[in-house]
Amino acid sequence: MIKKFGHDGARKYYEFNKRGLKRIEEIVKKENIDCDFQKVNNYLFAFKESEEENVEAEAKAYMEIGIHGEIVKIDSRISPYKALKITNQANFNPAKYLKGITDKLLENNVKIYENTRIIDIFEKNGAVAISSERKRIKAKRAIIASHYPIYKGFNFYFMKMIPQISYSILSGPTDIEIEDANYINTISNPAIALRFIKGEEGRLLNISGASHDAKAFKPNLEQIELLKDYGRKNFGIKDFPYAWCTQDYSTTDYVPLIGRVSKTIHIMASYNKWGMTTSVAAALLIKDLMTTNFSEFAQFFRPERVKLTKKLFTYNLGMIKTLLKTRCVPRQSLLKLPPDSGKVVKVGNKRVGIYKDKENKLYLVDVTCPHMRCGLRFNQLEKTYDCNCHGSRFDYTGKLLDGPSRRDLYKIEIDGIKNHLTNPSNE
Numbered sequence: 001m002i003k004k005f006g007h008d009g010a011r012k013y014y015e016f017n018k019r020g021l022k023r024i025e026e027i028v029k030k031e032n033i034d035c036d037f038q039k040v041n042n043y044l045f046a047f048k049e050s051e052e053e054n055v056e057a058e059a060k061a062y063m064e065i066g067i068h069g070e071i072v073k074i075d076s077r078i079s080p081y082k083a084l085k086i087t088n089q090a091n092f093n094p095a096k097y098l099k100g101i102t103d104k105l106l107e108n109n110v111k112i113y114e115n116t117r118i119i120d121i122f123e124k125n126g127a128v129a130i131s132s133e134r135k136r137i138k139a140k141r142a143i144i145a146s147h148y149p150i151y152k153g154f155n156f157y158f159m160k161m162i163p164q165i166s167y168s169i170l171s172g173p174t175d176i177e178i179e180d181a182n183y184i185n186t187i188s189n190p191a192i193a194l195r196f197i198k199g200e201e202g203r204l205l206n207i208s209g210a211s212h213d214a215k216a217f218k219p220n221l222e223q224i225e226l227l228k229d230y231g232r233k234n235f236g237i238k239d240f241p242y243a244w245c246t247q248d249y250s251t252t253d254y255v256p257l258i259g260r261v262s263k264t265i266h267i268m269a270s271y272n273k274w275g276m277t278t279s280v281a282a283a284l285l286i287k288d289l290m291t292t293n294f295s296e297f298a299q300f301f302r303p304e305r306v307k308l309t310k311k312l313f314t315y316n317l318g319m320i321k322t323l324l325k326t327r328c329v330p331r332q333s334l335l336k337l338p339p340d341s342g343k344v345v346k347v348g349n350k351r352v353g354i355y356k357d358k359e360n361k362l363y364l365v366d367v368t369c370p371h372m373r374c375g376l377r378f379n380q381l382e383k384t385y386d387c388n389c390h391g392s393r394f395d396y397t398g399k400l401l402d403g404p405s406r407r408d409l410y411k412i413e414i415d416g417i418k419n420h421l422t423n424p425s426n427e
């Protein structure tokens, strides 16, 4: 941050996020939301001895912009090397927090509409959103907070936002005695973040990380194994019954895109895996813009600041390689596909995504990404089809979940290709 934006910019980013955290705490107290909110320390730790210099560099940066940090040693099971402690951070359960907020909103007669996919928003005497059923929704103003911004405009967000996949595992109840805090390592492979979570059965250890750019083609189950391996070796935990993977967008300057994109339309996106505090701070920024037409943070986060530079073009040129790579699918037989698993196979001239559910029912979809025609890959962990190019994701029935695509995948009639699927001579 200091390198890119100087001390004032880095301080601004810190103050902005601090504002988000303070607001969450205020809401939790005022509305009395039971969401396991607790003030904790955060430790940025070195994973290897060679990374201690990262911790020291970060401590120096903190000092330069006036954040109180202290170099300490943490529980050696997490890491025996140096760590940087920062106080007054927080942990909470975001699902319980959101439930508390939506309950309050409903009590106050605020209407929440679900299952209405918006496929476009534009400006015409206010904001007009178009739903996937081609209905128009008109409003004085609109805020787009849809992870990947729906707004088409002249923006090329798909070229400016880099999808990154991260993984997370959760243990069963554990009696490991380690300070309740947030632990995260400096740049390393795999990235590791740890925290304890209050479960109904007791205290559970959550390990997240092993992140990579979507275009890196890493097998999801192997990334999960990296995290499990760390948990087994460092804490002796044999079993992690829960595992997920998910995706978040980052900009090339690591600063989110927040603000006005036209007179009545605002976006908030690309939180670079820090969206809990940042999204709340973003909401405050947009509220300030709407009510007073001013925010001290508006200039720093303005969405139009990310220009299509040579670096971005070079990055996106690499997408042609990704596109070609994802469109090559070896011909395979489906005969060995076990229940609850999927594959992308070539049937005739078509690339077909096939998922077989636990009851052996087949779901077939055309796995050409509707956005720019990259080939989708099956994600065995989440049972989704993911696009390595710009991050569109679909469930195994073809329903769009996330990303720049605007529609679901085409379903394929089983009858038409049944022969190919059951006859090994068609391999």
Ligand SMILES: Cc1cc2nc3c(=O)[nH]c(=O)nc-3n(C[C@H](O)[C@H](O)[C@H](O)COP(=O)(O)OP(=O)(O)OC[C@H]3O[C@@H](n4cnc5c(N)ncnc54)[C@H](O)[C@@H]3O)c2cc1C
Binding pocket: 116, 117, 118, 119, 145, 146, 147, 148, 150, 166, 167, 168, 208, 209, 246, 247, 248, 268, 269, 270, 271, 272, 273, 274, 275, 276, 277, 278, 279
């Ligand atoms: C492993 C991992 C760990 C993380 N840890 C932290 C952490 O410790 N601290 C932190 O601050 N952040 C963390 N994050 C990041 C944080 O979870 C995300 O940045 C944040 O949830 C993104 O919020 P969002 O509102 O942009 O998107 P979402 O939470 O995805 O919400 C978008 C909403 O828009 C809806 N939507 C999408 N498209 C449409 C459409 N076309 N029409 C209508 N509705 C639509 C979706 O259904 C969804 O409800 C972590 C992320 C990962 C992956």
Ligand code: FES
Binding pocket: 158, 369, 370, 371, 372, 373, 374, 387, 388, 389, 390, 391, 392, 403, 404, 405
């Ligand atoms: S081609 Fe862009 S998201 Fe798939």
